[in-house]
Amino acid sequence: DAGVIQSPRHEVTEMGQEVTLRCKPISGHNSLFWYRQTMMRGLELLIYFNNNVPIDDSGMPEDRFSAKMPNASFSTLKIQPSEPRDSAVYFCASRGQYGNEQFFGPGTRLTVL
Amino acid sequence: AQSVTQPDIHITVSEGASLELRCNYSYGATPYLFWYVQSPGQGLQLLLKYFSGDTLVQGIKGFEAEFKRSQSSFNLRKPSVHWSDAAEYFCAVAPLGNNDMRFGAGTRLTVKP
Numbered sequence: 698d699a700g701v702i703q704s705p706r707h708e709v710t711e712m713g714q715e716v717t718l719r720c721k722p723i724s725g726h727n728s729l730f731w732y733r734q735t736m737m738r739g740l741e742l743l744i745y746f747n748n749n750v751p752i753d754d755s756g757m758p759e760d761r762f763s764a765k766m767p768n769a770s771f772s773t774l775k776i777q778p779s780e781p782r783d784s785a786v787y788f789c790a791s792r793g794q795y796g797n798e799q800f801f802g803p804g805t806r807l808t809v810l
Numbered sequence: 811a812q813s814v815t816q817p818d819i820h821i822t823v824s825e826g827a828s829l830e831l832r833c834n835y836s837y838g839a840t841p842y843l844f845w846y847v848q849s850p851g852q853g854l855q856l857l858l859k860y861f862s863g864d865t866l867v868q869g870i871k872g873f874e875a876e877f878k879r880s881q882s883s884f885n886l887r888k889p890s891v892h893w894s895d896a897a898e899y900f901c902a903v904a905p906l907g908n909n910d911m912r913f914g915a916g917t918r919l920t921v922k923p
Contacts, residue, residue, distance in 0.1 A: 701853075730911075740900065740913040753910070788853060797842045797861070797904050799911060801853035 701802035703789050709808045715777040718805045721770055722791030730799060731764055731774050732788040740788075746772065779809045812837050814903050816914035823891050824922045831886040831917050833901030841903040843884040844911075845875055848898045857899075860884065871895070896921045 702721040710716055722729050730745040744754040746766045754764070761780070766772040776783055786806050790799040815834045823829055835841065842861050846854040858869025865877040875886045884901060901914040 739915045742910065790854075797911075798844060798856050798859050800856070801846075803853045 701789055701791050701800055703787075703802035703805050705805060706803060707806045707808075709810065710779055711810050712780055713778045714809075715775065716779045716783075716807060716809075718774040718787050718789075718807070720772045720774070720789030720802060722772070722789070723793075723800055724770065726791035726793045726800070727769070728792040728794075728799075729766060729772050730790040730792070731772070732790065734786045734788060734804070735784075743774070776807075779807075781809045783807060784809050812903075812905070812912060814901055814912050814914040816899075816901055816917050818917045819915070820918045820920065822920040822922060825893050826890050829886075829888045829891045829895070829919070831899050831901075831919070833884045833886065833914060835882050835884065835901075835903045837882075837903060837905055839905070840877075840879060841905045843875075843877060844902040844904070845869065845873070845884075845886045846900045846902060846913075847871075848900065848916075850897070854900060857886070891919075891921055893921045893923065895919060 704719045727748050731743040733741045743756045744764045745752055749766045762776055764774045786804045788804045789802045792799045813836045817832050844859045845857040847857050848854045857873050858867050858875055860867050860877045868874050873888050875884055877884050898916045898918050900916045902911050904911040
């Protein structure tokens with residue numbers, strides 16, 4: 698199995714631009730999580746999906762952030778418009794139906810200038 | 811309030827020395843417990859997990875952790891550290907039946923030659 702796949706690995710953009718981060722979970726996993734990691738705040742859960750349905754988005758910082766999961770093998774996290782304070786590493790993780798451990802992707806390092 | 815505490819932000823040990831990383835949690839009931847490791851520029855990799863049963867759990871890369879209910883702790887240990895163990899280590903908890911995994915702030919491990 699290829700594990701959780703995230704793209705792009707690095708993204709540099711200018712303030713005000715739209716940013717879309719992508720995630721492909723492990724095949725067969727039915728839960729998907731989006732995290733943000735910064736030096737100041739550590740790892741924060743932004744949103745998670747069960748069976749493609751958003752369950753808890755209370756961690757999404759602002760309306761500028763949105764996430765979708767149109768099918769079991771793909772999810773996106775969009776920031777529009779982006780701001781410098783959104784600069785962070787964004788991780789996607791997935792989990793199978795019968796386990797509680799999450800498997801993390803390699804992350805997307807986002808820099809907003 | 812539910813929380814996960816890793817008291818040590820940074821630990822330095824000599825190669826070959828023993829290691830113990832501390833983790834304490836505050837939850838209403840015994841949660842699922844995890845240790846993850848993050849190498850620079852990488853995602854998080856699961857080292858080990860505790861759900862129930864034997865309170866001493868073995869993980870990958872020679873790591874082990876001991877669950878102590880009376881102390882609400884789940885400390886990570888390794889008898890002899892290798893230079894390749896230098897990384898950031900995260901303790902995480904997930905309440906039973908709950909998707910909400912909480913991470914500690916992390917402990918950065920430096921290994922001296």
